[in-house]
Amino acid sequence: MDDPVLLTGAEGRVGQAILSDLSAEYEWRLLDRDPPTRDTDHEFVVADITDEEAVREAMDGVGAVVHLAGDPRPEAPWNSVLTNNIDGTRNVFEAAIDAGVEKVAFASSNHAVGAYETDERTPEMYRRDDDYRLDGTEFPRPSNLYGVSKATGEVLGRYYHDEYDLSVVCVRIGNLTKNHPPKDYERGQAMWLSHRDCAHLFDRCIRADYDFEIVYGISDNDRKYYSIERTKEVLGYDPQDNSAEFADDETENGDEAENADDTGNAAESQTDD
Numbered sequence: 001m002d003d004p005v006l007l008t009g010a011e012g013r014v015g016q017a018i019l020s021d022l023s024a025e026y027e028w029r030l031l032d033r034d035p036p037t038r039d040t041d042h043e044f045v046v047a048d049i050t051d052e053e054a055v056r057e058a059m060d061g062v063g064a065v066v067h068l069a070g071d072p073r074p075e076a077p078w079n080s081v082l083t084n085n086i087d088g089t090r091n092v093f094e095a096a097i098d099a100g101v102e103k104v105a106f107a108s109s110n111h112a113v114g115a116y117e118t119d120e121r122t123p124e125m126y127r128r129d130d131d132y133r134l135d136g137t138e139f140p141r142p143s144n145l146y147g148v149s150k151a152t153g154e155v156l157g158r159y160y161h162d163e164y165d166l167s168v169v170c171v172r173i174g175n176l177t178k179n180h181p182p183k184d185y186e187r188g189q190a191m192w193l194s195h196r197d198c199a200h201l202f203d204r205c206i207r208a209d210y211d212f213e214i215v216y217g218i219s220d221n222d223r224k225y226y227s228i229e230r231t232k233e234v235l236g237y238d239p240q241d242n243s244a245e246f247a248d249d250e251t252e253n254g255d256e257a258e259n260a261d262d263t264g265n266a267a268e269s270q271t272d273d
């Protein structure tokens, strides 16, 4: 990709995971409503994606978009997801069409399908000997209003692909944490996405050819209830990490995690804050 790549939500956790490995790979145009908190060699646009005109300006000359900006909180209220995640995402797609952008990678979420995790299936489906898999062909079953907003983003992507031939990949991201998987959290270990796999995955989203796709974005965890076959097939995703490598046998069998933090970091939280 020779043209600039617009990265919305660049200041956030996923954005920083991508930039930590791919900073030199592209001519990035970074966008966030918050100004940069660290030095960057890249152009930085301080803008809110709910500002149509600002998004339109930021899209000028762009070849591809990685769209991450939004409210990532599973408990986010409707007014926030409606504004930031739905209106904002529509603005990004609309501006992409007007600017002649080739492809958009949209950060969807496990919460778009969280309601498949029924009482009958859990916790067994989080374990490595269980073969239940979602593969991206299933209907959304959001587990909260945030998940509804992510499912809506996917549908917007479908519309802009069908109507305008934009290449769109929706990545249902699992749980991104730095250095090691979430502790004491089977579900989080099953849908762990390491930082390097995250960067590699979005690199593939920028480089690969596709029409419209919904894929899962997790590392190659022994525990998994999301198939990454389509992610591999369509994008050429080749994950390097596996949450099992950080866990003892008891943890892998579903008992309480005893942590295998090989970095010395004390990471008590489920996410990478």
Ligand SMILES: NC(=O)C1=CN([C@@H]2O[C@H](COP(=O)(O)OP(=O)(O)OC[C@H]3O[C@@H](n4cnc5c(N)ncnc54)[C@H](O)[C@@H]3O)[C@@H](O)[C@H]2O)C=CC1
Pocket: 008, 009, 010, 011, 012, 013, 014, 015, 031, 032, 033, 034, 047, 048, 049, 050, 067, 068, 069, 070, 071, 072, 073, 084, 088, 107, 108, 109, 110, 172, 173, 174, 175, 176, 177, 271
């Ligand atoms: N971190 C994770 O494990 C997962 C993240 N995701 C999705 O990935 C995306 C990024 O998530 P994180 O990096 O974790 O969140 P984050 O909160 O760390 O980063 C989001 C960034 O977007 C910016 N932003 C929010 N609303 C904006 C707006 N209206 N206009 C411009 N900028 C805005 C924020 O300032 C922030 O820098 C989100 O869309 C989230 O739903 C999906 C699944 C899992």
Ligand SMILES: O=C1O[C@H](COP(=O)(O)O)[C@@H](O)[C@H](O)[C@H]1O
Pocket: 071, 072, 073, 074, 108, 109, 110, 111, 173, 174, 175, 176, 187, 188, 270, 271
């Ligand atoms: O979509 C998201 O999912 C991750 C994982 O969900 P959780 O319910 O296991 O915490 C979450 O950490 C992240 O903030 C959110 O954007």
